[in-house]
Amino acid sequence: MTSVPSIAETVAVRAAPPFDAELGAALAALGDLSGEQLTHENLAARRQRDAASRPLPTAAELRADGRFAVEELSVPGAEGAPDVTLVxxxxxxxxxxxxVLYYLHGGGMIMGNAWSVLPKILHDWSAPLGLAVVSVEYRLAPETPYPGPLEDCHAGLLWTVGHADELGIDGERVIIGGKSAGGGLAxxxxxxxxxxxxGPTPLGQFxxxxxxxxRLDTHSAHQMxxxxxxDxxxxxxxxxxxxxxxxxxPDLPPYAAPARATDLSGLPPTYLDVGSAETFRDENVAYAHAxxxxGGDAELHVWPGAFHGFDSVAPTAALTREARRTRTRWLSRILGHSHRE
Structure with missing residues (x-):
């Protein structure tokens, strides 16, 4: 009797979607770094390398010759937790x-920081859209596992909205956003x-x-x-x-892994984008479908031939520029819908 192959075995023999030519060339230029998998053993070294490759911008650099006002804040965390740093x-x-764009940085919830994401956000969205940004320095795993990082983000959100007047922001016009692990936290x-x-009723989630x-059992997780x-x-x-x-x-709550949610009603308008050639493709598509x-509002973009983090690796590629324009248009529409007559 012939055995039926498992999903993983079936997917293993299928070709992966091709990379966009520009993006593929940028990935190849990284050499051995492009294929190095994260392990428990190399986590410390990967953190050191990540920090070295993305040095923290100084306050003067973020202010960009006076174009931006920047302040670092230490605010109360959740009950029993340390203070949370907001930028x-x-x-x-x-x-x-x-x-305000309330933003959660990426890095697998094990790396990254609130400062290094700001130069791009300020240039791409804050300046052209007249948008304030609050970037959260949540605690990282494994030193602080779930729910600690999420509670940091929640405490910071409540403080931000509760102090809207002194921050010069509109507490009724908040977009919750993030990228990669930060997108999952968002x-x-x-x-x-x-x-x-x-908390607030957000204008949208980005x-x-x-x-x-x-669970990592989608088609794209195996395929890629x-x-x-x-990966x-x-x-x-x-x-x-x-x-x-x-x-x-089996009973993991959706606040730990949002794909576990069985009720996605009552969410604000949502922007989702992902590459066609990356692990998260199918879980992102499924979230938009859910x-x-x-009965909700979701705008989904699947960038053809894009891998995870493509816009950071190839910031000038045509596909990156198109993705940047599309994200900005969505933010602009969401902010425009909030204008009071």
Whole structure:
């Protein structure tokens, strides 16, 4: 009797989507770094390399010759938790209460920081859209596993909205956003904010290639194994670090891994984008479908031939420029819809 191959075995023999030519060339230029998987053993070294490759911008650099006002804030964390650091930045000449992008950085919830993401955000969105930014320095796993990082983000959100007047922002015009693991945290925070009912009603959630599903059993997770900068094996290490004793639990709450959510009703308008040639493709597509099935508003973009983090590796590529324009248009529409007559 012939055995039926498993999903993983079936996917293993299928070709992966091709990389966009420009993006593929940029990835190849990274050499051996492009295929190095994250492991528990090399996590410390990867953190050191990540920090070296993305040095923290100084306050003077972020202020860009006076174009932006920047302040670092230490605010109360959740009960029993340490204070949370927020970096608040805004166009220096912008008058009146500004809408705010409450932003959670990427890095697998095990790397990254609140400062290094700001130069790009300020250039791409803050200046042209008159948008304030609050970037959150949440605690990292494995030293602080779930729910610690999420509670940091929630505490910072409540403080930000509660101090809107002194920050010069409009607490009713908040977009919750993030990229990669930060996108997953943003989705989790939006769900937690909805269910606790103690925070703002966001204008939208802005999710760039978010890390949503700890189960890692989608077609794309298997199909893209060993390909690109961040694959199924690396993602598993990150989820294990973040979830700790909760890893693999059948009853994991959606605040830990948003793809576990069974109710996506009542969410704000959502932007989702992902590459066609990356691990997170199918979990992102499924999340958009679940929002639509719940009667919600989601705008989904799957960038052809794009791998995870393509816009950082190839910032001048045509596909990166198109993705940047598309993200900016969505933010502009969401902010425009909020204008009071």
């Amino acid at each position: 608040h930045a805004r166009p220096a000449d912008a008058a009146g209460p500004l809408p 989705a989790a925070l939006t769900l937690l904010n909805r269910d606790r009912g103690d 999710l760039q290639c978010p890390m949503l599903d700890d 194994a060993g390909i690109g900068l961040w 199924r094996a690396s993602t598993a290490v990150a989820w294990q670090a973040y979830l700790g004793d909760h890893y693999g639990a 929002i639509w099935r719940a």
